[in-house]
Amino acid sequence: MSMDKNCVILTENLHKEYRLGVIGTGTLRHDLQSWFAKKRGKEDPNRRIGMRDVADGDTFMAVDGIDLEIYRGERVGIIGANGAGKSTLLKLLSRITSPTEGRIAYRGRIASMLEVGTGFHAELTGRENIYLNGAILGMSRAEVDKKIDQIITFSECEKFIDTPVKRYSSGMFVKLAFSVAAHLDAEIVIMDEVLAVGDMKFQKKCIAKMRELAIDENRTVLYVSHNMSTIQDLCNRCIVLEHGKKVYDGDVDEAIKLYMGGDNDEFFAAEYNDDKYKNPVKRHDVNLTKAKYIGRTTNLFYGDEPIQLELEWENLADIPSLSLRIEVQDARRIPITSYLIEDFYSGKKGETHKEAFTLDVSKITRGRYITRYIFFNKKNEQVAYDDIEDAAGLVFRRQTPDDTKRPWNRLWGSIRLGNALLLKKGFE
Amino acid sequence: MDSERITYIEAKRKWFSIDFGELWRYRDLIILFVKRNISVSYKQTILGPLWILINPLLSTTVFTVIFGVIAGISTDGMPQFLFYMSGNVLWGFFSGCLNRGSSTFLGNARLFGKVYSPRLGTPISDIIYSFFNYLIQMLAFVGLVVFYAITNDAVCPNLTLLAVPLMVLQTAFLGMGVGLIISSITTKYRDLHILVSFGVSLWMYITPVVYPVSRIPQWLKGLFMLNPVAPIIESYRHAFLGCGSFEWFYWLVSLGITAVVVLFGLIVFNKVEKNFIDTV
Numbered sequence: 001m002s003m004d005k006n007c008v009i010l011t012e013n014l015h016k017e018y019r020l021g022v023i024g025t026g027t028l029r030h031d032l033q034s035w036f037a038k039k040r041g042k043e044d045p046n047r048r049i050g051m052r053d054v055a056d057g058d059t060f061m062a063v064d065g066i067d068l069e070i071y072r073g074e075r076v077g078i079i080g081a082n083g084a085g086k087s088t089l090l091k092l093l094s095r096i097t098s099p100t101e102g103r104i105a106y107r108g109r110i111a112s113m114l115e116v117g118t119g120f121h122a123e124l125t126g127r128e129n130i131y132l133n134g135a136i137l138g139m140s141r142a143e144v145d146k147k148i149d150q151i152i153t154f155s156e157c158e159k160f161i162d163t164p165v166k167r168y169s170s171g172m173f174v175k176l177a178f179s180v181a182a183h184l185d186a187e188i189v190i191m192d193e194v195l196a197v198g199d200m201k202f203q204k205k206c207i208a209k210m211r212e213l214a215i216d217e218n219r220t221v222l223y224v225s226h227n228m229s230t231i232q233d234l235c236n237r238c239i240v241l242e243h244g245k246k247v248y249d250g251d252v253d254e255a256i257k258l259y260m261g262g263d264n265d266e267f268f269a270a271e272y273n274d275d276k277y278k279n280p281v282k283r284h285d286v287n288l289t290k291a292k293y294i295g296r297t298t299n300l301f302y303g304d305e306p307i308q309l310e311l312e313w314e315n316l317a318d319i320p321s322l323s324l325r326i327e328v329q330d331a332r333r334i335p336i337t338s339y340l341i342e343d344f345y346s347g348k349k350g351e352t353h354k355e356a357f358t359l360d361v362s363k364i365t366r367g368r369y370i371t372r373y374i375f376f377n378k379k380n381e382q383v384a385y386d387d388i389e390d391a392a393g394l395v396f397r398r399q400t401p402d403d404t405k406r407p408w409n410r411l412w413g414s415i416r417l418g419n420a421l422l423l424k425k426g427f428e
Numbered sequence: 429m430d431s432e433r434i435t436y437i438e439a440k441r442k443w444f445s446i447d448f449g450e451l452w453r454y455r456d457l458i459i460l461f462v463k464r465n466i467s468v469s470y471k472q473t474i475l476g477p478l479w480i481l482i483n484p485l486l487s488t489t490v491f492t493v494i495f496g497v498i499a500g501i502s503t504d505g506m507p508q509f510l511f512y513m514s515g516n517v518l519w520g521f522f523s524g525c526l527n528r529g530s531s532t533f534l535g536n537a538r539l540f541g542k543v544y545s546p547r548l549g550t551p552i553s554d555i556i557y558s559f560f561n562y563l564i565q566m567l568a569f570v571g572l573v574v575f576y577a578i579t580n581d582a583v584c585p586n587l588t589l590l591a592v593p594l595m596v597l598q599t600a601f602l603g604m605g606v607g608l609i610i611s612s613i614t615t616k617y618r619d620l621h622i623l624v625s626f627g628v629s630l631w632m633y634i635t636p637v638v639y640p641v642s643r644i645p646q647w648l649k650g651l652f653m654l655n656p657v658a659p660i661i662e663s664y665r666h667a668f669l670g671c672g673s674f675e676w677f678y679w680l681v682s683l684g685i686t687a688v689v690v691l692f693g694l695i696v697f698n699k700v701e702k703n704f705i706d707t708v
Contacts, residue, residue, distance in 0.1 A: 003434060015439075018706065091705075095437060095544035098702040104437040110544075118542040121464055123471045132464055135457035136543055164471075 008107045008188055008220045009070040009093065015101035016063040016088050016244075062088040064244030065102070072187075073218040075211065077225065077235035077252060079259050085244040086224045090114060090192050093222070108187030111137045115192070117177035122166035126157055126176055129165055133180045147183045154209070155179035156202075175202055182209045189213065190222045207234050227332045228256050260331070260370060260395060268293045270394060285317040285385040286375045291394050294356060300397045307359040307396060311373065313386070314352045321346055321379070326359065327372040336414040337364070343378050361396070365416050366403045370395055444695055451546050461553035466560065480564045484520055488513045495638045504640040504671035505582050510572055514665045515637035517569050521562040521596070522603045522657060523628045528554035529607020530624050532697075533615045533704055540705060547701040551608060555600050562596070573668050588667035588674045595660050595667075602656055602686045608693035612700040616707055631655075636662050640672050656682040656689070 003010050063085045070076055078086050091097050093104060094112030119136040120129050130151055134144040144151075152161050155176040157168075165173060181189070189210070211234055213219045225231055231238060231252065238255035240248035248258050269292030293299065294308040301307055309326075322345040327338045339359050347353055371393035375385040403409065451458075470476040488509060495501045496508035503511040529551050533540070536550055576583040614621045634655055636644075641662045644652050653659055659678040666674045 092437070096541060097705050098437065099439045101439045103439070105434055106437075107432060107434050112543055115542045119539050121468060123468045124464065128464075128467075132460050135454075135460045136539070136545060138454070138545070139456075141456045141460075 003105055003107065004069075004071075006072045007069055008072050009068060009222075010105045011066055011068045011093075011102065012104075013102040014063055014066045014068075014089075014092060014099055014104065015061060016085075016092055016097070017059050017061055017100040019059055061244045063092065063099075066241075066244075066246050068239070068246070068249075070220060070222070072220060073214055074237050075214045075221045075223070075235045077223050077231040077238040077255070078241060079225070079228070079231060079238060079255065080241035081259075083243075084241040086241055087114070087192060088244075089241070090190055090222070090224060094190055106188060109138050109185075110188045110190060111181065111184040111186035112190040113137075113178075113181045113192065114190070116174050120165055120173070120177060123164055125164055126155075126161040126168070127152075129176070130180055133177065134184070137181060137184055138186060139184060143185050151179045151183050154182065154205075171199065171202075178202075178206055182206065182213070186219075188220045188222070192224045193226065203230070210234055228260070229332055231256065260368065268296050268299045268394070285315070285319060286322065287314045287316050288312070288373060288375070288386055289314055289352070291373070293394065293396075299395055300399060301361055302399050303401055304362045307361050308356060309359060309394070310354060310356045312352065312354045313375070315347050315349050318349050319345070319347050319377075319385070321377055322385070323376050323378045323381075324357075325374045325376065326357075327374065328364065329370045329372065330414050331368055333370070336369075361398060363416050364398050365412065365414055366397075366399050366410060367414065368395060368397050369414075444698060446548065446694065446698060447546065451548060451552070454546050454549050457545055458549045458553045458556070461550065462556045462560070465553070465557040477564075480561050481568055484513065484516050484565050485568075488516050491516065491638055501639050502643060504642055506669050506671050507576055507580060507583065510576050510583065510669065511640075511665070511671070512638060513569055513572060514668055515635075515661050517562065517565045518596075518599060518661055518664050519632055519635065519637045519657075520565065521558055522599045523632070524558035524561065525555055525600050525603025526607045526610075526628060527624065528558060529604045530610035530614070530621070532608065532611040533700070534611070534618075534621065537705070548697070551604055551611075555604055558603075559596075559600060569668075582670075584670035585668050586666075586670055588663060591674075592664060592667050595664050598683060598686050599657070599660055601690050602660075605686065605689035605691075605693035608697045609689070612693075612696040612704075615700055615704040631657070634658075636665075640665075642672060653678040653681070654685075656685040658682070 066085075066089065078089065080086050088097075090112065091114070092099050093106070094110055094114065096112075096114070117133070119133055121132065124132065127148070130148060131141065131144050135141070152158055155172075155178075157172050157176050160168060160172065165176070168176070181191070191210075207230060210221050210223070214221050221234070223231070223234055235252050237250065238248075238252040239246060240255050240259050248255050269290070271290050272288050288311060290310075290312040292310050294310050311324075321343050323340070323342040324344070325338050325340050327335050330336050339357075341357065345353065345355065373386075373393060376383065377385065466477075470479060473479065475482065491512040492508045496503065496512070532547075532551050532554070540547065573583065573585060577585060610620050610624055632638075634652070635657045641649070641652075641658070653675075659675065659682040662672050663674045663679055666672045
């Protein structure tokens with residue numbers, strides 16, 4: 001494996017395979033019991049209730065043949081739906097688990113922050129924890145000594161630095177933990193969604209710090225997030241993963257467009273005819289097959305215009321009562337609101353059905369939104385019949401006449417509740 | 429240069445591959461783990477580190493009362509308290525290494541699941557921590573030995589003392605080796621974890637901690653001395669008190685067993701560490 005002088009991470013044909021189901025039951029007695037039951041052709045007494053029968057030896061590729069070349073000073077974002085393999089990839093790179101196949105080579109040291117405050121000990125003071133955490137992340141004592149003042153200042157915890165961290169608020173804890181990681185001398189910094197914690201102001205500060213590390217000191221940053229705006233702020237290259245494979249590698253805006261579903265603005269209908277949108281551990285009584293906006297060729301909804309949505313599905317079991325929730329998420333994948341329609345349909349196994357809905361989106365402000373369709377039974381709202389994973393729902397865009405007059409209102413939030421009213425004079 | 433060193437991660441790994449250079453680079457972490465263990469152990473306690481001494485003194489007192497006074501088991505003519513203390517201190521060190529070693533994977537699963545550092549650093553820091561406790565108890569013990577050696581003719585420390593550092597090292601390695609094996613198996617089967625706590629106390633009774641080897645019938649002695657801890661404790665006691673005997677043959681066998689256990693422990697540990705986080 002030869003590496004270019006400026007290449008800092010190189011992976012070849014990287015695979016990670018997991019076995020589905022439960023690996024053993026944790027105690028020897030239960031394993032023997034299960035083995036004995038199988039021998040006699042009986043049902044395993046230790047099988048989890050409600051789990052679909054996952055055949056023994058069934059495997060699943062969390063990372064399925066990824067080749068990467070990452071260069072010095074790059075700020076690489078990694079995005080993808082849940083289960084696309086992002087975290088597994090980071091775990092492989094940071095040597096927490098080892099690949100099933102393939103190779104990795106990296107130059108210099110990797111500091112990985114897969115969680116905020118790993119190795120912090122509640123009984124130790126902030127200062128002691130800085131040393132401990134720094135060492136866990138691969139810094140020597142001398143290196144921490146050099147940076148300790150910067151770390152403390154950055155964390156905004158000067159006053160409490162000699163207090164045990166168990167007395168810290170969770171915000172302070174996060175700030176201190178991030179500060180340590182941000183001041184590492186490692187050549188490669190890996191972060192998994194850690195910036196999602198902490199307040200807005202601190203988040204901005206962190207992103208600025210990471211960018212500074214990459215630009216001024218030529219460090220390499222790998223960053224996984226569901227928050228597209230932080231990806232846009234921080235990264236200059238973006239990788240999209242889907243089912244363990246790399247589907248895009250390059251420009252950040254292009255990557256985000258691709259990931260958000262509907263890589264062009266004319267994306268107004270979708271068919272779900274393969275299983276890739278299905279979550280294998282969830283129930284699957286209803287199978288959504290088609291979704292489209294009625295009578296449209298674009299997904300832009302202007303002003304007061306409602307969305308008319310048509311869904312088609314197939315009953316994989318008898319459906320005594322069907323309800324639907326349509327969740328709307330903003331660009332950061334945070335749900336901003338939901339539409340509910342309860343108990344609107346019942347049907348028998350094997351039937352297919354088409355239903356049209358109208359959604360009032362006039363209170364949703366300009367921007368690009370993703371939807372999810374969650375079918376459920378009203379009697380048991382917690383268990384979804386079918387839950388189309390996020391990347392698959394239809395996307396819609398919103399614009400209102402107001403937007404051209406006030407271009408700056410994009411920062412005013414996702415929902416517009418209208419004007420405030422003056423209380424009548426003389427009320428005092 | 430650290431910043432230019434290339435690290436390779438391969439799917440297949442040799443059955444024995446321990447990167448000692450890497451352990452050395454992480455020495456600050458190992459030291460900090462030791463410091464953390466020391467300072468965390470006695471936070472919010474009134475007596476603090478005094479517990480390190482209270483523990484063996486209390487248990488030695490109990491041994492003296494039960495085995496010495498009530499049961500009247502021979503102590504080879506040695507002052508009872510000193511006799512029990514000698515076995516107790518070294519056994520405490522052994523079981524400390526074993527217990528800590530056996531929880532390496534389960535006890536650190538959260539940390540190991542989130543960040544990489546040489547996994548062997550944790551058991552090494554545990555050995556050092558246990559050694560620190562042992563050293564303090566040892567000072568108290570040596571004080572007692574000096575006191576008795578002056579006041580009591582039966583107690584006569586001898587040249588076997590020269591081998592004591594090696595015995596202590598061997599104890600640490602043996603405890604850790606057994607601990608690592610248990611730890612590696614417990615990532616899949618938790619049964620062993622339960623077994624450890626009472627298994628260790630049972631082990632103590634087949635080891636000459638509360639009785640001298642001279643009480644063992646001759647026909648059983650060969651088998652009895654196969655327990656690798658037995659010759660260590662007996663020789664250790666011989667060095668400080670002059671009772672019993674130091675038998676080269678048994679000690680060499682015990683050294684051999686220790687080497688095998690440690691090697692086996694490292695191999696299993698090495699095999700388990702790369703993927704244990706997927707099964708734990």
